[in-house]
Amino acid sequence: MNYTKLALHYEDQLNLLVSRNLICNDRPRALEWLQRIGYYRLSAYFIPFRGGSTDNFRAGTDLDDVVDLYKFDGNLRLLMMQAMDRIEVAIRAVITYHVAHNLGVFGYADPANFASSFDHAAFLGLIRREERRSAETFVAHYRTKYTSETYLPFWMATELISFGALSKMYANLRAKLRKQIAQEFRQPAPVFLSWLHALTAIRNTCAHHGRLWNRELAVKPELPKTWKAQGIDNKRLYVIALIVQTLLSEVSPDSQWKERLKAHFNAYSSVDLAQMQFPANWQNEEPWL
Structure with missing residues (x-):
């Protein structure tokens, strides 16, 4: 089965939500939410407001309810x-x-x-890459002063890795x-x-x-x-x-x-x-x- 859904303009996104029983009394504000959050991201918060197995919202559900959950x-x-x-x-x-x-x-x-079992070589490679792209003053100072050292002291290395x-x-x-x-x-x-x-x-x-x-x-x-x-x-x-x-x-x-x-x-x-x-x-x- 091929994916056939098309990208919708903001107005069409809002019309789709309204057609599914979502209340949007302040249309300009609703469009602003869609522009700033994005339909797909906001849709992750539709779940508790939907009724049964359909895409329709439960009666009385307002867009503000969904946005409050997002907030x-x-x-x-x-x-x-x-x-x-x-x-x-x-x-x-x-x-x-x-x-x-x-x-x-x-x-x-x-x-x-x-x-x-530890890929130690990959670990050292990671530290080297992080050191090369680091703009930290302590790295530059260390390499300037200790030119014969291959590795950073451990307390420097742990400041660079995730x-x-x-x-x-x-x-x-x-x-x-x-x-x-x-x-x-x-x-x-x-x-x-x-x-x-x-x-x-x-x-x-x-x-x-x-x-x-x-x-x-x-x-x-x-x-x-x-x-x-x-x-x-x-x-x-x-x-x-x-x-x-x-x-x-x-x-x-x-x-x-x-x-x-x-x-x-x-x-x-x-x-x-x-x-x-x-x-x-x-x-x-x-x-x-």
């Missing part, structure tokens, strides 16, 4: 990015500290310090060192590693303005035994929020992130949080109290 999701992404910025900096610092002290300043350049590359490197460290690092965050190494992978995926979703509301996680984190006992699921955003708050309590005990998250959800009380698997009484349970 809710956008502000949720900002909250997640703010939290993960602090978490990522702390994790980088801890990994850098322990690797440098256990393996040495340039120990990361020795493949013997990693699992045999969080995803860092987590992949962590995954291939020797077990004892992985455990030592994970203990800084009071988690078993396998759980902590899975959290790094899950947070990297969510961070990428946020960076690309992807939908968080009702998204099924592409990378599902492992759960601590206590969470499993509580029946917590690892398929949707609630588990990510739990991970974020748990890590923030370690790296930033005075953080008010959970209060900002509550305030955000309370400001959009019409949004169905169950679609993200937030329990009905989540605000009255740990770690949210």
Whole structure:
């Protein structure tokens, strides 16, 4: 079957929505939303407003209802990015500290310090590429002063690579060192590693303005035994929020992130949080109290 849909002008996009029972009382404003958000991106938020298996909207659904859900999701992404910025900096610092002290300043350049399955050459190649394109002053200063050194000190290298590359490197460290690092965050190494992978995926979703509301996680984190006992699921955003708050309590005990998250959800009380698997009484349970 060939794809036959054509690109529609803004007016035609709006007419299509109206023909499907969506209320648009302020037509100029509705056209502005379509121009600034895009029909296809906005359509990801049509789901809870549709009736049955058709493309038609439930009676009484206004475009403003859809846009409010879009705004809710956008502000949720900002909250997640703010939290993960602090978490990522702390994790980088801890990994850098322990690797440098256990393996040495340039120990990361020795493949013997990693699992045999790790593509160590590709890892070093990545660092070289990031160094070449870096405009950081510390890189230029180091290369000017230490002209005989092949590699950057580890604490410089970790400032250049992505969080995803860092987590992949962590995954291939020797077990004892992985455990030592994970203990800084009071988690078993396998759980902590899975959290790094899950947070990297969510961070990428946020960076690309992807939908968080009702998204099924592409990378599902492992759960601590206590969470499993509580029946917590690892398929949707609630588990990510739990991970974020748990890590923030370690790296930033005075953080008010959970209060900002509550305030955000309370400001959009019409949004169905169950679609993200937030329990009905989540605000009255740990770690949210």
